[in-house]
Amino acid sequence: MTQTKGAVAFRNVRKTFGSFTAIPDLTLDIEPGKLVTLLGPSGCGKTTTLRMLAGLESPTDGQILIGGDDVTRLPADRRDVSMVFQSYALFPHMRVGQNVAYGLEAGGMKSAEARKRAEEALELVGLSGLAGRLPAELSGGQQQRVAVARALVLEPQVLLLDEPLSNLDARLRRKVRTDIRELQQRIGLTAVYVTHDQEEALAVSDTIVVMKEGKVAQIGTPRELYESPASDFIADFIGEANVVDGRVLSVQGDVAQVELGGVTLSLPSRGQSPGPTQISLRSNALKVTVAGKGDGTGIKGTIASSAYLGDHVEYEIDGPLERIFVVDDESDTPLPSGTAVALEVRPRGVALIPGTA
Amino acid sequence: MTSRDNRRLDLILAAGVFALIALPWYRIRSGFFSFEWLEDFISSEKLWPGLVQGLMGRWQLWPVLMLLAVAVLLRFTQAPGKRGGALIAVGAAGLAWMLAEGLAIGLRGWNWGLLEATFGDVAGQQAFGAGAVVLGTLFALMIAFGAAERGALKGDAFVLGAITLLVLLVATFVFYPLVSMFAGAFQEFDGSFTSEGVRRNIVDPKIWSLACFWGGNCGVAWRTFFLAICTATGTTLLGLVFALVATRTGFRFKKSLRLLTVLPIITPPFVVGLALTMLLGRSGSLTQVIESATGWELGRWLYGLTGIWIAQMLSFTPISFLVLIGVVDGISPSMEEASQTLRSDRWRTFRKVSLPLMAPGLANAFLIGFIESMADFGNPLVLGGSGGVLSTEIFFAVVGAQNDPSRAAVLAMVLLFFTLSAFLAQRLWLSGRNYATVTGKGDGGRHISLPRRVGWPVITVAVAWAAFTITVYAMILFGGFVKIWGLDHSLTLDHYAKAFGVGWDNGVLWTGVAWDSFWTTMEIALIAAPLTAAVGLLTAWLIVRQRFPGRGVFEFALMMSFAIPGTVIGISYIMAFNLPPLQMTGTAAILIACFVFRNMPVGVRGGVAAMAQLDGSLDEASLTLGASSGRTMRKVILPLMRPAILAALVYSFVRAITSISAVIFLVSAKYNMATAYIVGLVENGEYGIAIAYSSVLILVMITVIGGFQLLVGERRIRRGEEKAANSSFSAKEARA
Known part of the structure; x- marks a missing residue:
């Protein structure tokens, strides 16, 4: 029992709304103690998945397990999960302390004890002493932390977070996501985190589940997803890669020789056999030099447009790969449109996309 | 989970058994809540509970007893996950049987000759009493709990129970009367079928004549139209x-x-x-x-x-x-x-x-x-x-x-x-x-003024009409102080003294003629108001927040009941509730039921408007924090809906005092309402007292509205929704 506490499993879950199928067939396992992010564009079914886990939607078909128990037919108030809402959903007529103690009292705890525990939870999120305030008297970031405290105080098996940072400004978002991650690791809680922001997902997750049209597009650690995208969709969605055409010349073991825009590279083969293929090319994988200035190797191209952004320059470059998007950290001498350039490839940001041969 | 399923089932089963052995099955003439029946409970046959009635030979109650026994059996032999379907069947069968036997057997035996010919004689029975009503409700709840155990609506027993009861209530107090009225058109006085009355009336030239186009009198239908x-x-x-x-x-x-x-x-x-x-x-x-x-x-x-x-x-x-x-x-x-x-x-x-x-x-x-x-x-x-x-x-x-x-x-x-x-x-x-071009976004800009050629005429008309309205209302206040309108305009307090006189003889003596109906009105309005608000807001909550099959139909039917004129309600109520199985005429209950279901749509509308302003994730947050739907309702929704609740309370209170069209059919000597009494005064030509009484009513209502408005004003939450109170309060339609 202790092994499975906090584990979550979806078994062939299907969800339809009328004639619209939101999730055709989802099977997914989440390990205890991990922070798993459901990532995807809007309408991909990630929030529906989370809400089914919370018990706020019931699946049309299939099974959902929490901690090894089948909870498919269990209403939300009897599931051992708690949720942080996008809007925080703090009860505006209750004080902060009452908000946090709410779930404890619903569970039958004496109000004095509940108040004490609420105070502790508020301390945990760094809000001690604010129990007597109304939610409306707190800043956005503080409200967000109250919502987290209110969910955590119940010590659920699984903590659900539905785009918890989307109502915060960019600077605060970075700090709060670090706080949430730290707290989750300290407690060793299973957490399921929904977001559409790939940077946020990369920053907080143990595992990222990328969803598309109700299906799992790829599961992996942030690094796996970034470095070896399983499809052009992932490559584009995580870190805005250029997806370009290339050709596998030969494969030896795990290593493939690949032709890309006139240059030859050695890349992990990822199951590809010789022939045409698609390649994910990160925007920062190319170093831009004025043609003829370097050693003469590199993909040839012409700058179509450039934008100076302080610490880096963004270029759109025409060449044998059609138009690609390149970010150059060298911003001292931005190159004007029309400049002929050579693009040196750094192997770190380039990957074959499997299954595209 | 199983324990909770069992606990609530235990509760209704226990209540069912209690109703069968300790509550009179049939209606009591002196009223249940007088509790006079307790004295003769054992001795008087009429007061016996369902179980005894069944044992003493009323075979029409046997299925009810059996179905309850089946339910008890299910409770102790089957696990919650397995018995859901069976519970639904038992509940539905129980309701269906009670409906059938209640309609089929009247005061003097079979209601329909065909049944008498088939089954022979049967002893007549009174209308449903406390025991029957409780048991009917429990059968309905059994359906809801069975559905919950099967996992319908995410297994939420509270929501399912609320829906089932509401459907039952609306069916009983809105649709049953309308159906009865329709049936009543085809009945002789003794209840047998005849289409004679309908045939005679449907072609009656007094209703349909178009003679006014060539100089006669048109039928009443066309005139009304x-x-x-x-x-x-x-x-x-x-x-x-x-x-x-x-x-x-x-x-x-x-x-x-x-x-x-x-x-x-x-x-x-x-x-x-x-x-x-x-x-x-x-x-x-x-x-x-x-x-x-x-x-x-x-x-x-x-x-x-x-x-x-x-x-x-x-x-x-x-x-x-x-x-x-x-x-x-x-x-x-x-x-x-x-x-x-x-x-x-x-x-x-x-x-x-x-x-x-x-x-x-x-x-x-x-x-x-x-x-x-x-x-x-x-x-x-x-x-x-x-x-x-x-x-x-x-x-x-x-x-x-x-x-x-x-x-x-x-x-x-x-x-x-x-x-x-x-x-x-x-x-x-x-x-x-x-x-509707109002969006949530702040819309800049100001409305332009009317063009001049429209502006001046419009203002003139408005001022003239407003002046006329003020004159008319001034008449009302003034008329109560004049001796005989049109003949003797000397000022007097006689009308007020006659209507609202108070004497003193070892305590207050309410000597005025109006007091009787005044207190009845207040009492009934005060009982009806919270019920209306509760039913209306519960319905609003279900419509806005819950997705259940048939929700669209449910909402449409409710909104449609706006369009049912009070007179129709009144006539349909006396046709439905004058005879068993449900006999309520002459009681306060029928007045209360009439007010509740007549004013409920307004409560629903106000509730829907107010609920739409509450973020839906508040409910969901409460649920994921482990609170049941009932607790969520109590702790989160209700406190946040206070303005809407108060508005619904005031509205239903005031409407209960002012309405006449349905009420005039339903009042009795014991329960006379102010408006019906005033109409009686008018018919007798006692305009002075009628006017004085009306002015007092208007003043009472202004006081009540003002008082409630003050209460609503004291809200502690700083949110931009204070207007909800006023808008939902004013969005109603006042109707006779």
């Missing part, structure tokens, strides 16, 4: 005039115009008619002035459609104003500004942009005016003279010398046909034509 069209047109135009003045002119007193909107809420419907007779009747003050100045003989012109029309214009223009002010305000100023920047002057902008955008709102105001006029009972009763309208004809078909329930039912169906057609036509026409 014609009147409704005139009233709807008039109130819509006047309402638009007021709305334009209030929003698009620099008119100085436009704030006080809004006071007009409160008037229809606090005015008992016949009061305007009464004031008009005092002003323009044969011996009215204005009539006398005109007659003495010109020497003309004005006579009885006020009595008839003209007078009713004027009274309805006075009564319903404020409602139209209320609807249209939202419409006129709701047009985004940027539309008009865009038009102006596109080289259109104010007049062209008004004609080509503003007016077309208002069209759906105007249609809505027209419909409301039409239905109000059709349903109006009080004004035609006072001013109708010899030529009545449908609602008064229905009344006289029942209470008058005619005593022809079949005719009343036919007339009621005609009336219902008109109002429902209007409602459906409007729905059809409006679908896909909603130009």
